[in-house]
Amino acid sequence: MKVNISKSKNYEYLYIKRSFRNQEGKCTTENYKNLGRMDKLMKELGMDRDGVLAWADAQAEEETRKYNEKNKTIYIAFDPNKLIEKHPIGERTSESDDLLTILKRNGCVIEEK
Numbered sequence: 001m002k003v004n005i006s007k008s009k010n011y012e013y014l015y016i017k018r019s020f021r022n023q024e025g026k027c028t029t030e031n032y033k034n035l036g037r038m039d040k041l042m043k044e045l046g047m048d049r050d051g052v053l054a055w056a057d058a059q060a061e062e063e064t065r066k067y068n069e070k071n072k073t074i075y076i077a078f079d080p081n082k083l084i085e086k087h088p089i090g091e092r093t094s095e096s097d098d099l100l101t102i103l104k105r106n107g108c109v110i111e112e113k
Contacts, residue, residue: 001032001064003056012038014052016060018067033063074100077109 004017014035022028035041041052083106104110 001060001067003035003053003060004031005038014038014041014056016056016063032067033059035059074110076103079107082107 001016001018004015006013006015014037015031016033016035017029018032019027019029035056036044038049038052041047041055042049045052045055047055100110
């Protein structure tokens with residue numbers, strides 16, 4: 001994600017933009033988060049324009065980290081010679097007894113990327 005400055009007649013607005021491929025496979029962007037008006041941010045943060053831009057870059061890095069953590073890819077390796085235990089409805093032992101827990105307990109290798 002990166003910071004984008006949008007200019008209107010009187011003001012500059014800061015946005016965090018996200019690039020991605022849409023359903024047709026074409027590259028596109030979207031405004032992921034509105035950081036606010038430049039003049040208001042300068043006043044609120046007590047910084048000059050360069051300071052606000054540095055702050056906005058840090059915000060974009062943090063939003064990227066959060067997005068990647070939330071949308072990470074998980075790879076699961078299954079052993080074709082081993083059965084995975086079945087949990088009938090209502091037989092769950094705890095809230096942490098989710099699919100990943102069951103797979104790990106059955107010897108599946110879970111790799112997060």
